[in-house]
Structures are given as C-alpha cells and as structure tokens.
Amino acid sequence: MNTEYAVRTNNLTKIYGTKAAVSHLNMEVKSGDIYGFIGRNGSGKSTTLKMCCGLVHPTEGEISLYGSSVKDQTARRRVGMLIEEAGLYPHMTARDNMVLNAKCLGLTDLRSVDTILDLMNLSGTGKKKVRQFSMGMKQRLGIAMALLGNPDLLILDEPINGLDPEGIREVRECLIRLNAEVGKTIIISSHILGELSKLATRYGIIKEGELIRQISRQKLEEQCRDYLDLKVDDADRTAALISEHYPEAVYEVFGRNQLHVFDFQESAPLTALLVQNGIAVHSNSLHRMDLEEYFLDLMEGGAHHA
Amino acid sequence: MLNLLRMDLYRIVHSKSFYICFGALILCNFMTFGILLLLTNPTLRDLIMQYGAELSAGSDQIKEALSTASILEVYRQGTIGGGLFSVSTGILASLFICTDFDCGFIKNIMAAHENKWDYILSKMCSLILINLLYLVGSFITLLPLNLISGGVFAWSSTADILFYLFSAWMVTNGLSALTMLICIVTRSKAAGIAGAICLNGGLIVMILNALLGLFGLQWLTKYSLYVNLASLPSSFEGNYSLQACITGLVFLVIYTVISKIVLTRRDI
Secondary structure, rough: OOOOEEEEEEEEOOOOOOOOEEEOOOOEEOOOOEEEEEEEOOOOOHHHHHHHOOOOOEEEEEEEOOOOOOOOHHEEEEEEEEEOOOOOOOOEEEHHHHHOOOOOOOOOHHHHHHHHHHHHHHHOOOOOOOOOOOOOHHHHHHHHHHHHOOEEEEEEEEOOOOOOOHHHHHHHHHHHHHHHHHEEEEEEOOOOOOHHOOOOOOOEEOOOOOEEEEEEHHHHHHHOEEEEEEEOHHHHHHHHHHHOOOOOOOOEEOOOOOEEOOOOOOOOHHHHHHHHHHOOOOEEEEOOOOOOHHHHHHHHHHHHHH | OOOHHHHHHHHOOOOOHHHHHHHHHHHHHHHHHHHHHHHHHHHHHHHHHHOOOOOOOOOOOHHHHHOOEEEEHHHHHHHOOOOOHHHHHOOOOOOOOHHHHOOOHHHHHHHHHHHHHHHHHHHHHHHHHHHHHHHHHHHHHHHHHHHHOOOOOEEEHHHHHHHHHHHHHHHHHHOOOOOOHHHHHHHHHHHHHHHHHHHHHHHHHHHHHHHHHHHOOOOHHHHOOHHHHHOOOOHHHHHHHHHHHHHHHHHHHHHHHHHHHHHHHOOO
C-alpha cells in the first residue's frame, strides 16, 4: 500500500447540471502534510473534500486514499472528517454524540471518547444538550468526533468557523501537536488565511473548480519574501553597484530598468548610493506580501500564474 | 451493519420521541378502554348522557355488542384499525430517520460506511424492533386493565393473540419501510410526518379507492397495506388469512430496495 501520499486525485470532476463544481482536479497530499486548501466561496473546496470523504460521487476521475480507492472501507476508516457544520444530534449531550459516532465506527473501547473530549476541553459539558452549545463548542465537538478511531488523515472544512480567538489558538495548537507528535496528515480549508499560514506546510489553491496552484510553505515563503522594488535607468549598472557595496544582497533583474532586492530594508542609503553614481532612480518601494495577498493576486490573475 | 444497528438502538433508547410516541399510544389505549367501560355500565352510561352525550344504540344493543367483544377486538378497534398505531410508528420513523439528514450526522455515518445497505438495513431492523416493542407493549397494557375491571371483555386465546400481533407487525413493517422511503427521498421531517399521517392513516387509500371506483378497479386497494392492516383476521382461518403478512413482507422488500437505490444515487 502506497503511504507516501495520503490523498491523490486524478482528473477529479464533479458536474451539477451543466456546471462543473470541480474540474479535472489533481491534488496531492503527502503523508504528514498539513495541507491548506484555499479558495473563494463556491470555488469547489467543500465538494472536493466531500468527494475525498466518499460523501459525494465524482462525475469523473479517481481518488486514492493511502494508495487505495476511496470506496475501500479500510482506507475510509483512516479518515476523520469535519465537513461544513459538525453533524451532531442536537437533543443529545456531547458525550452521547461521541458514543454514537464511536459505535458507528465499531469502537468497543469507549475510553477514547473521554480522552478526546478532554483534549478538546469539552469534558465539563456534562448533561448540557448540544443544541445549547455555542458555535465554537459545536466546532470543537466536530473536531473531537473527527479524531475518534485515531484516523491517520483529518479532513477539516472550515474548522475554526465561529471560534473565538482563544478557541482558534487552541484548535491550532491541537492540530499542530497532532501533526508533529502523532504524524497525522491534515487537510484544512479556511477563509482565515492568516491563521492557515500559521499551520499549513503545503497549500492548494482552487479557483472556479480548478486547482490553480499547489505550493509548499517553503516555496510560498520564498515567493512572498519582502523585496525592494527599484525602477532605474540602468538596471545592469545598479546590479553591479549593489554587488560591490552589499555583497550579501540577493537581487533579481527584470529587463533594463527594474530590480528586486530581497529582504532589503535600507532603501535610503541605497538610493543615495545610486544617485551619487549617476543612476537615475525613478521609484523605489518596499514590497511585502503575505498569504492573503498572494492568494488575492492569484485569484485576480490565476491563469497567468498557473 | 451491526455497528450501525448498535448505534441506532443506543439512539432510540436515549431519545424522548420513542417514549412520547409509546406514551401517546398507551394513553389512547386507556381512553378507548375507558370509553368502552363506560358504555358497559348502565349507571355511568346514564351519567354521561345527562352531561350531553348522545348514543345512537340502545342499552340492550350496546350490552349485546360488548358482551361478545374480546380483548383483541378492543385492541383492534382502539389501536390498530383506525390507524393510530401505524401513524404513531410512522411519525417516530420519520423523526428517527430525518434527524440524521437534518442535523448532518448522516455525514459521519456515510463517511464510515461505503455500503449503503448498512444504513438501510440498520434503520429497517431498528424500525422492525420498535414496531414489535410497541405492538406487544401496547397490547400488554390492556391486559391488567381488563383484569382490574373484572374481565369486562372476553379473553382471547393465546394463539389468536399471537397470530393477530404477528400479522399486524408484518403489515406495520411494510408501512415503516414506506415511511423510510419517503424520508430518504425527501430528507424532510415535515414530509415524513405528513406521509405517515396520510398514508398510514388511510387517507390516500380512501382517495385512491374512490378514484379507482370510477373505473371499477377498487379491488386493487385490497392489496394496500392500510386496508390489510384495518381488516386483519382475528384468527388463523386458512391460507387466505396470511394475505396481510405476505402483503406486508412484499412491500417491505420493495420499499427497502428502492430506498437503497435512492440513497446510493444521491449525494449527501
């Protein structure tokens, strides 16, 4: 059994009526990854994740979980999921819901129920019915249910929706711990990109049903590096001057008139140096890019980047 | 499938609706028994007539009719025949199945169980067990009532009781399968409950009977679940007495298979 990839999809397509919700999607999630799945509302994130959980039948294409088909019962048992809202019986307690899910999974030892409730800070809810829970508590219980049966892969669709900042931090720390200590693979989608950037080791960006980019955290950080954008009349001479005076500086030349000097904050001395050497500086600006900006940039010109 | 059945049984035992529907059934049983008891007692009969009740039959006619009534007949008239039992179990089945879809727990179930038969058979087994418990439970409550009231109604033979309850169980199982199908198609509690009231209560069959009558085809309704339940034989009197059981079984299989097909074809 191939365990290098937790999830691999091949030309995954889902068509509702005449509209393709997901189109020829090839996603690769390696074992041990925390895969941040990003896309606008209605871009096909939830449909893709539902297909990975076997809740929606693909119109075309294949999904493999740890090298086996998604239809394989054994492979499915390795997946824990929280898709959209947590599926909970409102008239029952948190523990009852957990016990029901444990029975559904065929677990006979119910000690894990209490352990996981404790882990998600829900052990004190006692006889309180789920319908009286706050949104955050429901989401935490949803994550707790996903953890039942000790799955190798967690598929979490918007798990931090409705959580307060403290709740978000708790969930983040819990997921990082599960990934680092127990080696769980996690696919997580969220609109809170700043939060996602604190978690994910790899990203998949989906736009209008198509996966327009998959990128590792390392590569993303490289692409999102701060840089000084210089527009000058002679880029080659500027480059030579920078090399001479700032030997550690990393730069990239674009055409005859533009340079990017990476991780460089000292714009004033550099501008003075260039002017002193007779180079006309038309503009200089410090450019910063975070995941959100990168995402928005891709959404606006996704086709060009892909 | 057994894992899901364990889950469903745990859920039934921990749900209020199971006890509320059973309680309503018992309460109606008590009321029916009480009314019939009133009619058998001349003093009480006169009393309720003084308070405005009108009786179309005379005291001798009532006495004669009730003197031959058995406890099974009381159960049939009060609980089964009018559709009270099948409507109660239908409502419970609707709440039981549609809540899975309403609250989204179906996602947890289907993510763990690729085989849709697991879900369908588990639900059907649970409903069959509920029907059995309700039938036996509601009948048993009549026995001490009759005993306390000095055996006003004749005791039926054990064989007749077992045959009647078994036949009623088989037909009710068919109706439960129909309710399950409605719930899986519509995924709506309102539609499930409306279906349980209209179909299990006999409204649709009555309308259908009138329409089919225009073409001389009303005999077709003889094979409907409702008509079979309403006209269950009180004792085994030859092979034709098994018609209700066979009808129940056939519809149970048909509706269960269609439910599975619908569930397989639709996404969660």
